[in-house]
Amino acid sequence: MSLAVLLNDYTLQNVVMGALLLGAISGVLGSFAVLRKQSLLGDALSHAALPGVCLGFIIAGSREMGSIMAGALGSGAGAALMVLLLTRYSRLKTDAALGIVLSTSFALGVVLLTFIQSMNNASQGGLDSFLFGQAAATLRSDLVVMAAVTALALTLVALLWKEFKLVCFDPGFARALGMPVLLLEVILTVMIALAVVVGLQMVGVVLMAAMVIAPAVAARQWSPRLEVMVPLSAAFGMAAGVCGALVSTLGRGLATGPLIIISVSVFVIASLMLAPRRGLLWEAVSRLRRRLRHQQLLTTLHRLALAHGDSHFRSEQGLLDGYHGTHTRSAMKRLAQRGLVARHERYWMLTDAGHEEAANILARMEGRVT
Amino acid sequence: MLASLLGNPAVMIMTVGALVGIAATLVGTFLVLRGTSMLSDAISHSIVFGIVIVWLLTHQQSGPVQIVGAALTGILTVFLTELLVNSKRVKQDAAIGLVFPLLFSIGVLLLNLYAGNVHIDTHTVLLGEIGFVWLDTVTLGGYEVPQSLLSMGAMTLLNALFVGLLFKELKLATFDAALARALGFAPGVLFYALLLLTSGTAVAAFDAVGAVLFVAFVIVIPSTAYLLTDRLALMLAIGVAVSIASSICGYGLAVRLDVSIGGMMAAMTGVFLLLAFLFGPRYGLVAQARERRRQRHLNESRNLAVHLYNHEGEPEQGEENVARALREHLLWSHERSRRAILQALDAGHIQRQGELLQLTATGREVAREILEPGRR
Numbered sequence: 001m002s003l004a005v006l007l008n009d010y011t012l013q014n015v016v017m018g019a020l021l022l023g024a025i026s027g028v029l030g031s032f033a034v035l036r037k038q039s040l041l042g043d044a045l046s047h048a049a050l051p052g053v054c055l056g057f058i059i060a061g062s063r064e065m066g067s068i069m070a071g072a073l074g075s076g077a078g079a080a081l082m083v084l085l086l087t088r089y090s091r092l093k094t095d096a097a098l099g100i101v102l103s104t105s106f107a108l109g110v111v112l113l114t115f116i117q118s119m120n121n122a123s124q125g126g127l128d129s130f131l132f133g134q135a136a137a138t139l140r141s142d143l144v145v146m147a148a149v150t151a152l153a154l155t156l157v158a159l160l161w162k163e164f165k166l167v168c169f170d171p172g173f174a175r176a177l178g179m180p181v182l183l184l185e186v187i188l189t190v191m192i193a194l195a196v197v198v199g200l201q202m203v204g205v206v207l208m209a210a211m212v213i214a215p216a217v218a219a220r221q222w223s224p225r226l227e228v229m230v231p232l233s234a235a236f237g238m239a240a241g242v243c244g245a246l247v248s249t250l251g252r253g254l255a256t257g258p259l260i261i262i263s264v265s266v267f268v269i270a271s272l273m274l275a276p277r278r279g280l281l282w283e284a285v286s287r288l289r290r291r292l293r294h295q296q297l298l299t300t301l302h303r304l305a306l307a308h309g310d311s312h313f314r315s316e317q318g319l320l321d322g323y324h325g326t327h328t329r330s331a332m333k334r335l336a337q338r339g340l341v342a343r344h345e346r347y348w349m350l351t352d353a354g355h356e357e358a359a360n361i362l363a364r365m366e367g368r369v370t
Numbered sequence: 371m372l373a374s375l376l377g378n379p380a381v382m383i384m385t386v387g388a389l390v391g392i393a394a395t396l397v398g399t400f401l402v403l404r405g406t407s408m409l410s411d412a413i414s415h416s417i418v419f420g421i422v423i424v425w426l427l428t429h430q431q432s433g434p435v436q437i438v439g440a441a442l443t444g445i446l447t448v449f450l451t452e453l454l455v456n457s458k459r460v461k462q463d464a465a466i467g468l469v470f471p472l473l474f475s476i477g478v479l480l481l482n483l484y485a486g487n488v489h490i491d492t493h494t495v496l497l498g499e500i501g502f503v504w505l506d507t508v509t510l511g512g513y514e515v516p517q518s519l520l521s522m523g524a525m526t527l528l529n530a531l532f533v534g535l536l537f538k539e540l541k542l543a544t545f546d547a548a549l550a551r552a553l554g555f556a557p558g559v560l561f562y563a564l565l566l567l568t569s570g571t572a573v574a575a576f577d578a579v580g581a582v583l584f585v586a587f588v589i590v591i592p593s594t595a596y597l598l599t600d601r602l603a604l605m606l607a608i609g610v611a612v613s614i615a616s617s618i619c620g621y622g623l624a625v626r627l628d629v630s631i632g633g634m635m636a637a638m639t640g641v642f643l644l645l646a647f648l649f650g651p652r653y654g655l656v657a658q659a660r661e662r663r664r665q666r667h668l669n670e671s672r673n674l675a676v677h678l679y680n681h682e683g684e685p686e687q688g689e690e691n692v693a694r695a696l697r698e699h700l701l702w703s704h705e706r707s708r709r710a711i712l713q714a715l716d717a718g719h720i721q722r723q724g725e726l727l728q729l730t731a732t733g734r735e736v737a738r739e740i741l742e743p744g745r746r
Contacts, residue, residue: 039464040408047582091653092593095408099589102411104640106582110497110633111624118628132478206415206582210471213464221459254482258475265472272459280457 012249014138018146019245019260022202022211023238025150026195028157030216031226031233032188035168039213040095041083041189044102046196046208048079050109053130053200054116065142068130069149069197076193079105109205133204133257135245146198153194156187157230164188165226202245203257214264215240221275236271240264293331295361296324298340301350302358311355314347373513382504382516384621387635389522390575391613394587395595396529397568399605402592403544408463409565410588412451412470413444414572414581419477420444421576426484437521437573444569445562447473474581498580500632506577521574529567533606536560541602579632586636587613590643597646597653612642670710672740673700675719678729679737692725 033042049072056071057063079101086097113128129137157164166174167184175181192212199208219233244260273281300323305313320328332348335341340354350358375381401407420443424436447469454465503518510520533540543550543557550557568588575584595608620635627634648655677700681690689695696707711727714720719733729737 034461034464037461037463039461039467043408043411043467086647089655089658090597090647092402092596093405095405096402096589096593096596099407099411099585100593100640100643103582103586104590104637104643107586107633107636107640110583111627111629111637114630114633115627207471207475209467210475213467214471217460217464217468255478258478258482261471261475262479265468265475268468272454272457278459280459 011136011138012246014140014143015135015245015249016242017143018135018138018202019241020238021143021146021150022195022199023215023236023241024234025153025198026208026211027215027219027234027237028154028230029188029191029195030212030214030237031219031230032164032168033192033212034216034220035226036185036188038189038192040098040209041080042192042196042212043209044083044098045076045079045189045193046199046205046212047102047109048075048105049193049196049200049205049208050130051075051105051112052109053205054109054112057116058112065139065145065201069145069200072197072200073190073193075105076196077190080189080193106205129204130200131204131206132255133200133202133207133260135202135256136249138201142201146201149194149198153191156191160184160187168226202241203260204255207257207261210261210264211237211241214261214268218264218268218271221271221278236264236267240267290331293324293328294335297328297331297335298350298354298358299361300324301341301348302355302362305350305355312349314344314349317346317348320348376513376515376519377504379504380621380625382519383500383631384617386503386516386518386522386578387500387617387621387631388614389519389526390571390578390584391587391591391616391635391639392610393522393526393529393571394575394584395591395609395613396526396533396606397564397571398588399592399595399602399609400540400544400564401568402589402596403602404561407589407593408466409448409451410568410572411585412447412466413565413569414584414588415470416447416473416477417441417443417569417572417576418581419473419480420446421573422477422480422484426480433521437525437570440573440576441566441569443473444572445566448562448565497630498576498578498583498632500578500635503578518574518578522578525567525571525574529571532563532567537603540564579636583632583636586639590636590639591616594639594643594646597643597650612639616642667709667713670702670706671713671717671719672736674710674714675729675733675737676740678720678727679734679741682729682734688726691727693727 030042033039052071052073052075053068054071055075056068059071060067082101083094083097086092086100087094092100163174163179163184166177166179167181167188171181171185174184195212196205196208199211203211215233215237216229218236219229222232223229240263241260243263245256248254248256248259271279273279276282297320300320301315304315305311317329317332320332332341332343335354336343340351340357341348342351398407398410401410417440420440421436423443424439428435428439450469451462451465454460454468455462460468504516506517507514508517508520509515539550539555539560542553543555543560547557572581572584575587579587591609591612592605594612595605598608599605616635616638620638621631623638624631624634646654649657651657674696677696678691681687684690690699693707693711696702696710697704700707702710711720714733715722717732718730719736720727720729722728
């Protein structure tokens with residue numbers, strides 16, 4: 001299949017658009033959820049969508065996207081409310097409340113699902129696909145509903161950007177300013193249910209949790225600023241969505257949800273490794289560089305002392321800075337902590353241990369050269 | 371007798387359901403108390419990966435190898451989660467939500483790719499087939515015993531042994547990990563053992579209830595018990611009772627409505643939780659509301675005593691210490707002042723002298739205790 005044919009393929013167009021919408025909404029809303037340490041709420045809400053999907057189906061009598069989404073949103077909101085009630089009015093902790101709501105509403109969904117199957121309704125086909133998602137089954141009309149939901153959520157985030165930001169980072173201060181913190185938190189939670197609703201068709205209810213969490217975690221590695229993190233998270237979500245959905249559409253028989261989750265996990269792993277400053281590889285490299293700097297300083301001091309024939313030779317701070325072409329103060333302090341150098345006002349001298357270490361380094365370097 | 375029981379599908383299904391609940395409760399109780407119950411959600415999802423891998427390697431669908439192999443995946447999940455948390459890049463809850471979907475996804479894809487002829491399809495992964503447990507039997511001592519009954523029975527026994535033998539240690543490690551460490555126990559090792567058993571139970575229960583419904587048995591049943599009691603041993607006992615009740619009610623309802631048996635059993639645990647949440651003897655909403663009302667009434671009668679005491683013997687006594695003043699000066703409703711006066715009369719705090727409300731010695735003592743506490 002040539003690229004042009006591929007781009008004109010009806011199914012493929014739908015899939016790509018659906019994946020883009022899903023990535024955008026879950027990336028943006030997931031950022032707020034992860035920052036508010038509510039990652040697992042997404043897990044609970046996505047499982048809780050299942051009874052709503054079934055109820056929507058029973059009421060509408062067919063696999064009509066609008067009523068199914070409304071049902072999912074309703075049961076998601078109900079689940080969020082139940083978590084709140086259980087944590088506030090019983091002695092159960094948040095994790096137990098989440099687990100309870102997740103598992104019992106999923107059980108209810110399973111019961112309803114089998115109830116629908118026993119009704120022997122001809123139009124039930126494809127209801128199972130909401131478990132793991134089936135991107136190829138996306139219709140244009142589904143896309144319109146998904147786009148409307150996404151647009152609504154993104155507009156709300158844009159309008160209430162400052163408020164949401166404050167609620168995420170300093171709810172106490174937001175309350176002191178007289179903001180309706182509880183209302184804002186409720187809006188954020190309900191919007192996660194919206195993201196779940198958009199993801200139903202693409203990822204399915206079981207794996208939607210990762211779609212809320214993973215793009216945000218990946219984006220968080222690259223920037224500490226919300227203004228950067230949110231768009232980046234949306235970009236990761238969209239890229240992963242398109243990758244997974246494409247593979248699923250091309251290779252028939254593979255569920256979309258797992259493929260999207262694997263792609264987004266690749267983004268997370270790459271970000272954890274490579275992100276500037278926070279990345280694990282980056283950290284390893286900078287540790288190496290710091291060690292090199294320390295070695296350079298030690299050998300410089302050692303050589304100076306040798307050249308002057310005075311093992312207690314004192315080198316001035318400015319001289320060291322000039323010699324290495326950079327600020328060396330903090331590195332010297334760290335060496336002093338290790339007991340390798342001693343300080344006399346603006347002058348530094350090697351201790352005996354320092355001379356020994358420097359001699360070792362030089363010996364090793366020569367050994368390697370020859 | 372035994373043969374007819376073993377041959378009876380309904381009895382077998384209910385027994386397996388109850389055993390899933392009991393085995394899950396034994397480990398779940400400690401997870402819920404430690405506040406790490408969502409780990410069981412992660413474990414039960416990611417064992418799908420382990421089950422598929424073990425099947426691909428050994429072509430064994432059940433048995434000890436399957437249970438141990440897949441249970442190790444559960445431990446892998448916990449290990450990876452802790453690795454992420456320890457890298458300080460990801461918070462605990464997000465880390466859980468990152469690891470298990472990935473393992474679960476890989477498991478489901480492998481199923482998609484290779485499992486055309488296995489009994490586990492993606493549908494069973496989620497829901498299990500407890501309705502068919504009696505079909506898959508092995509011969510044991512001349513009897514046809516369902517495979518699930520055997521593995522669930524073994525896991526229940528193992529969990530019961532673990533909890534029974536290490537009850538004191540588990541109790542200490544759960545409620546005071548620091549003290550347990552100081553006393554030389556290893557709460558970390560104990561916790562990992564607990565998680566290993568949780569994974570093993572999840573694998574054994576997998577055929578019956580699938581990956582997600584298992585979570586209901588691990589979290590919801592112990593939470594129900596937790597709402598009903600403060601004692602650990604009692605909590606375990608209540609958990610066992612709720613498991614059996616959920617299994618029987620769930621089966622009955624499911625057969626009547628012709629819906630998923632496993633799903634109905636799990637949903638029943640939710641019903642029991644809701645009942646405990648509403649009507650629990652001490653922590654239930656109704657009991658709490660009643661307690662609040664009792665407190666309010668107590669406050670009213672104490673308030674009345676103080677009011678009367680303040681104006682006792684003063685010139686305006688005739689105006690203040692009458693029923694009317696409660697409405698006009700304290701702004702109490704007619705209903706409220708009537709209730710307070712009746713209560714105080716019943717308790718012997720006051721007596722009537724015409725219109726005047728007169729404190730008795732007891733009532734004066736009550737007021738004095740509030741106004742000048744500690745003066746005896």
